[in-house]
Amino acid sequence: MSAKVPQALPWLAPIWQRLSNQIQDNRLGHALLFLGQEGLGKRVMLREFAQQLLCLDASPARNSGPCGQCASCHLFNAGSHPDLFMVEPEEAGKQIKIDQIRKVTDFVNTTPQKGNHKVVLLGPAEAMNINASNALLKSLEEPSSKTTLLLYSHQPGSLLATIKSRCQLYSVYTPPWQQALNWLEQNSQQTRLESALRLAKGAPLKAIDLMEGEVHVQYMQFCQDMIDLQQAKANWSATLTKWKAWDSHWVMMWFYELVLDVQKIQAGLTQDTLAIQELQGQTAQVAKVSQYGQVQTLLDKLLDNQKAQLSQSNPNPVLIIETLLIDWLSLLGQSGQRI
Ligand SMILES: [Zn+2]
Structure with a gap:
């Protein structure tokens, strides 16, 4: 055997x-x-x-x-x-x-x-x-x-x-992307495997975990909500109320990745290097209309939030996420009030 x-x-x-x-x-x-x-x-x-x-x-x-x-x-x-x-x-x-x-x-x-x-x-x-x-x-x-x-x-x-x-x-190395994706195709009945694998940073078993739990569904919803908010198709406070029920750690991480994606574009990296592929339209727009300094300020804020979470100094995650959303929309040249 x-x-x-x-x-x-x-x-x-x-x-x-x-x-x-x-x-x-x-x-x-x-x-x-x-x-x-x-x-x-x-x-x-x-x-x-x-x-x-x-x-x-x-x-x-x-x-x-x-x-x-x-x-x-x-x-x-x-x-x-x-x-x-x-x-x-x-x-x-x-x-x-x-x-x-x-x-x-x-x-x-x-x-x-x-x-x-x-x-x-x-x-x-x-x-x-x-x-x-x-x-x-x-x-x-x-x-x-x-x-x-x-x-x-x-x-x-x-x-x-x-x-x-x-x-x-x-x-123990993370497998090459295509090998991981092939493995997922053989071992999961779910759809949207690529997005789950990206969310799991290429770790196949983590991708399975995320798909079996709620995180992957929430992630897809988060991306849709961001698009809807930008197009004024979604209600601001209803969206925040929905996100409130989720694990704030993930929502903050998605914002962090989004802002990093903006920096990647501003630094001349290509679209395929973006962590949040689903929002590459928004990312590209923010990269175009915002200054590097503004983006860096938001990134610093996100890092401070992460530190506060790690030190468990009990920050208010709902408030933090609300502020992040306002900051993101203002980078896009929008304000939360108009929705
Ligand atoms: Zn034995």
Whole structure:
């Protein structure tokens, strides 16, 4: 039986091959850190890799995937393998706490129960706060020959340099656009795949997530609303009321991308580099009628908003979005009042 994930998610095949070669040559480190944007399948790949490391069928040909049949694979598939320790935020978007990392240290110091190996799978690593990161350094500095630590991160920039320097690093690349689009065509019944893929920054699994949730539908609605507002076909306050029900993080990001798109056009880049293709008519118009300085001021404002959101200083997102809309329409030479 060969590995499932690199077949199902073909952009992961090269990295899987690299891991397989390293096992074969006995060059696999004790701590591996996988870096790449969210929505590429890092976690699901590492789960299968963990299963392979724990698999009791040690035949050399097996490095193409776990056997799926031994006692260890059965336990793994049942979700109750005693030699696998998963560390994730208790709730999505929350931190990995220092108590969870202390349990990692304890786990590393125990004897394997099924075979002669144990695996820790931890991520996203950026969810660890500074105390949790420092606590993990101990396990990274004093490796146990019987434990492999598998870490993944969607935001490598937010990791401690000392964490990165103690791990073998693996970059998980976003697949080329056409490969990602072909994959989506084979794996999704939805329409407007290109727009979802752009929204997901080219990460195919993220695109699927966005299409299955509400975000992609809201995005399409946002684009339509912007066009309607510009043509005075939509009611200003009704539009804002509708947007109020959405996750403000996304709406702010769309505005941010729009303004960046304007700068791209002003800098002489071509239309195909725009993030929000659906509004390229508006973008081109704003680029034509506005000064670079005005656009930069709006961009600075958007960056300040992002910082305020990250620091959770509790800004009023509805008010911010309303202001952004006014600013955008005034760049277009319109005011909100006339609608
Ligand atoms: Zn097995």
